[in-house]
Amino acid sequence: MVQVLLNSSKTSFCNSASLAATSPLFKFQILTSNYRRFTAIAGEIPMRSYQVVVAATRDMGIGKDGKLPWRLPCDLKFFKEITLATSDPGKQNAILMGRKTWESIPIKYRPLPGRLNVVLTRSFEIEDEENVITCGSISSALELLAEAPYCFSIDKVFVIGGGQILRETLNGPGCDAIHVTEIETSVECDTFIPSIDFSKFQPWYSSPPLVENGIRYSFVTYVHVRNSENETIAGKTGGKCNDGKSNSNRFEVKDFSFLPKMIFEKRDEYMHHTSSTK
Numbered sequence: 001m002v003q004v005l006l007n008s009s010k011t012s013f014c015n016s017a018s019l020a021a022t023s024p025l026f027k028f029q030i031l032t033s034n035y036r037r038f039t040a041i042a043g044e045i046p047m048r049s050y051q052v053v054v055a056a057t058r059d060m061g062i063g064k065d066g067k068l069p070w071r072l073p074c075d076l077k078f079f080k081e082i083t084l085a086t087s088d089p090g091k092q093n094a095i096l097m098g099r100k101t102w103e104s105i106p107i108k109y110r111p112l113p114g115r116l117n118v119v120l121t122r123s124f125e126i127e128d129e130e131n132v133i134t135c136g137s138i139s140s141a142l143e144l145l146a147e148a149p150y151c152f153s154i155d156k157v158f159v160i161g162g163g164q165i166l167r168e169t170l171n172g173p174g175c176d177a178i179h180v181t182e183i184e185t186s187v188e189c190d191t192f193i194p195s196i197d198f199s200k201f202q203p204w205y206s207s208p209p210l211v212e213n214g215i216r217y218s219f220v221t222y223v224h225v226r227n228s229e230n231e232t233i234a235g236k237t238g239g240k241c242n243d244g245k246s247n248s249n250r251f252e253v254k255d256f257s258f259l260p261k262m263i264f265e266k267r268d269e270y271m272h273h274t275s276s277t278k
Contacts, residue, residue: 047142049174049258050096050157053079054166054193055181055217061189062163066104069189072212075181078219079160082179082260084114086155092116092131093156096141099124101161116154118145120165138168156260163191171197176258177204177223184209184216200226204256205267221263223256 055075056062063069083095094116102110102119111117117132118141126132135141138159145154159169169175170193178196201222209218256264 045143046146047139047174048094048145048151048154048157049176050142050159050169051177051179051258051260052159052166052170052175053082053179054161054170055183056193057183057187057189059189060193060195061183061187061191062161062166062193063191064187064189066100069187070183070213070215072181072215072217074210074212075217078181081262083112083158083160085260085262087261088155091153091155093158094118094145094150094154096120096138096157096159096165098162098165101165102126104162116150138165142174156258163193166193170194171200175224177221179263180220180222182218182220184218185214187215196222200224204259205263207266219266221259221267223259 054062055068055070055072061069083093086093092115095112096118097120099119099121102117102121105112111129111132113131115131119126119132119134120136120138120141121134122136124134126134133144135144142157144150145157159165159175170178178201180196202225203220204223205219205221207219209216211217
């Protein structure tokens with residue numbers, strides 16, 4: 001399915017993505033994209049937009065008995081890199097997670113360093129720790145991160161789990177991108193999340209397949225291109241095409257600067273490799 005979608009959208013995405021990555025206006029786009037991170041998702045209340053990072057099987061299984069049913073060192077490295085890297089060295093990213101996900105992290109590794117750990121819970125109390133805050137809901141967390149001081153200190157917001165949190169956020173209007181480690185090998189799971197809504201998201205980057213510990217997988221990034229079947233997201237396109245006409249019937253995204261820089265680099269490397277082998 002991913003390969004079909006990638007092939008069908010290759011022309012429009014390759015052209016616009018290459019332009020975004022190489023344009024001299026790229027750094028300016030990063031600055032202007034900061035404004036897009038605050039969206040009025042619920043009435044007039046400003047909220048931060050976010051990106052999802054998740055590993056899932058083809059039927060969207062993400063866990064078994066409260067744990068990851070696979071051990072993939074390269075996937076852990078990818079998760080660390082994408083959630084740590086910022087476009088501004090003076091800022092850090094925020095990672096949103098549910099209580100069970102927080103508790104699944106070994107004590108010696110939590111809070112995850114270099115990131116603001118936001119734990120979503122209504123009853124669970126966490127001892128005061130640096131770089132850890134708790135919120136009662138996803139909406140309250142996104143509202144808080146849109147306010148001072150977090151609106152100045154947080155670069156990107158990533159939702160990392162668990163199942164209930166991902167079910168609420170995966171295809172949400174505030175989701176800019178979904179970074180999926182797609183597990184191709186059949187693995188038994190008991191926790192599942194919804195499928196990606198391909199009427200709202202399009203694949204932008206797919207890595208070559210990797211194999212670790214008998215598991216075949218690849219990294220795929222999907223970008224949010226519309227909120228409904230006939231509505232392109234104005235926040236990513238400015239609401240208009242370059243010709244000044246309405247952009248409501250377009251499916252392409254022109255400005256990809258909301259994506260992590262490492263995704264640009266990996267995509268450029270992959271595109272260069274594939275073009276050189278033709």
